[in-house]
Amino acid sequence: MLRSLLNRKFLLMPLSARTGVMIFLGLIILIFGCNKKKEAANTVTVYVSEDQVFSEPVLKDFEKETGIDVRAVYDTEEAKSTGAMNRLIAEKNNPQADVYWANEPIRSEVLKQKGIAASYFSPQAKDIPNVFKDPRGYWTGFSARARVLVVNNRVKDTPQSILAYTDPRWKGKAVIANPLFGTTTSEIAALYTIWGDKRAEAFLVAMKKNGVTLSTSNGESADFVAAGEKDFSLVDSDDAVNRMRQGKPVTMIYPDQQENGLGCFIVPNVVVLIKGAPHLTAARRLIDYLLSKETERKLAFADCAQIPLHTAVEIPPELKPLSELKVMQVNYAEVAKKMIEIQPFLKAWVGF
């Protein structure tokens, strides 16, 4: 009865209204038709801050080995590797992602503090040193970069410590990436937690006084040194190894390795399970996969040349295993907290 009434009403409508209704219905069908979600168990959504060129092959291998479809949002260097995290924050009440693969641990701490991360203790993470894991399982580190000095080969007496930035001998000869972004911010915040505010600020002031040049990224800093425009720079180990593999005239030095030295700052990749993840089982499988020795081996031999956190993982000759390095002893949660606190000082220091 209703159907016949609707039919009659529809037929009695003018052509324009009928067409309008049909276009409207067509749109609805198209929208909801394309919105049909895939089988939940067979999909995982991951937001990635590690460079796509390195992270994508690992995710592809995971797809091949497990048959789980990976849907990824990659960050861009231009967004200073924080775009994905910002989307996670924006989507807090309506999570789209299951897993976050960050290229450093500090912002994962921020996610934990904002209640976006969920706890998960992966069986693959048992051998990873505790300093690289959250004690409550909110994030777990793997495959790390070291913060190193990249030095041009024409420099005879090479700098061995980050304190070289304040040494008059290197006046106007050093470059550092903008400390408002990325791993440079993390390392400076780490120095604050070890030295205290006063000494860290004095170090930054002295560095500026010594004519340090600011670059937009670690990659650009390494390029300045490789081109011979500057003598040295504090960069990530992958930036240095990359230039060495390209045959550029540079050497990589792990800083502050002396007996009473600070040690070099280690920046592991970090994987986080997202609270309310729509595909929980697949998310845990992906986390286990990323934390495996095999993934660490792949990332060590890739151009990003990352240092495995598991022991007994094969590495390329340019890298030193973690066991042979003097590592800066920091608490990443404290570093994360400090990083937010020092923003106003850093902005003023940079000249914002």
Place this chain on the structure above:
Amino acid sequence: MQKRPFLFFVVLLFFIIGLLPVLSMLLKSIMAEGRFSLEAYEGILTSHRQWTLMGHSMALSFWVMLLTTIVGVPLGVLLGKTNLPLRRFFIFLFVIPLLIPPYITAVSWFDLLGREGLLSRLIGPSFAGMSSRFLFGLPGCVAILFTTFLPIPILLTMVFLRTVNPRLEEAGKLVSGWRGILKGITIPLILPGILLAAMLTFILSFGEFGVSNFLRYGVFPVESFTQFSAFYNFKAATAAAVPLVLVTFVVLLSEAGFLREKTFRLRPSAETEDLPLIALGTSRNGLFVLVTLFGFFLVIVPILVLIVQSANIQAYAEALSRAGDSLLRSLFYAVIGATSLTLFGFFSGYLIQTKTFRYWRAIDFTTIFLFALPGTVIGIGLISLWNTPYTNFIYGTLWIIILGYLAKYTALTSRITVNQLTQISPAMEEAAQVAGAGWFRRLIFIIIPLARRGLLAGWIVGYIFSLRDTAITMLVYPAGHDTLPVRIFTLMANGSAQLIAALCVMLILATLLPAGILWLIANPLLRKAKR
């Protein structure tokens, strides 16, 4: 009566798709804990850095506007009103940079002039240092945006030249040569077109973000993007976008005020098919060589550099394996985007041309305003409006990208429709109306067949602009839905130069080939049917 409710529905839909995200974004930026607050804006007025960035944006836009006008207008006259050989080819050639994302042009110039570019290998590192310094900064940004936006004054000059009544010029010939006619009659008559081109170039350069970002020249749109992406300060991102909105608004308002009484001249004259051409005489060959060299360096060299850089089968194999899915997705989205844009543009163009509503000018203005607005602003607005659990069927799917295309590019298809409809005699529709045909019947059986060339051109333009979009898509694409331009952008971080060049060549081919083939096949058929 049938058409008004339907067209009102179109206007309403456009309001929701285009204007509401921007309004929602503005509203959220002036609210803090449920109260009115201008806290987010205070930083903008007080920070020295913001004023510096504004100065950079102004300088960049001014230089691009000035140079494109100085070069584009004479080139438009040369290609539109003289007997220069191969004019059609040159028009096609100079339009190419507008069709590809500007940052791809930046990549190719970087491959040529960068520290390790082709010229550095040929000439030496001292030259490389100099050319790199030129590229990274204001001059480099100006040069690349000049290349990108040069087609605007060329095309608008040509379009406006066709609106000049030839009788005026013929009368001028009685007392003067072509130089005097151009100076005294033609150029003054097409001045609104020149100004329109200058203003469009200014606001498009003002909103451009990819090139400045790539070449590390701090401008206002980069600030807005960084505030959102690097600091997650939604309000600061909006506040940083407001000056862009204001500048766009002021420029458009002055353009509307200046051109209001002169737009009638846009209508083509009856004699458009027989425009009097200027015979170049002895300078014809010299000018031909000059234009050829200019086109070679401006358009062909950057594309050649990309081809040389990527001349390696492995690079293309890697590009296909890394971005093959993104390429297919880009094509699919571009087809859906182009179809939606053609439909939307047709109806909004129709209501503007027929002045269905009293506020038709406001609709026209809004579409152009959104086109001129930086993509990042629209992207942020879309997130602000649609990122809720209730609208996940939009936000979590490709439709959020399509909404972005509709918001940003409807102006193009709408303007093309207006241009096409002005060439159809209103008597056709009126005769059908007298015979009792309803509005939809008139549309389907009279207007659409007569406007089919405009619809095809609109579809191709919609396809090209959907395919090249980076700014909106990068901010809103759902997981696993990235497009080729976005993939290129993310792979640039540590991706090899060969791979990036191969991807850029793929994107250029994906843009030009389907659009070109479609035009070559469909255009003669439509012409034949018209006859």
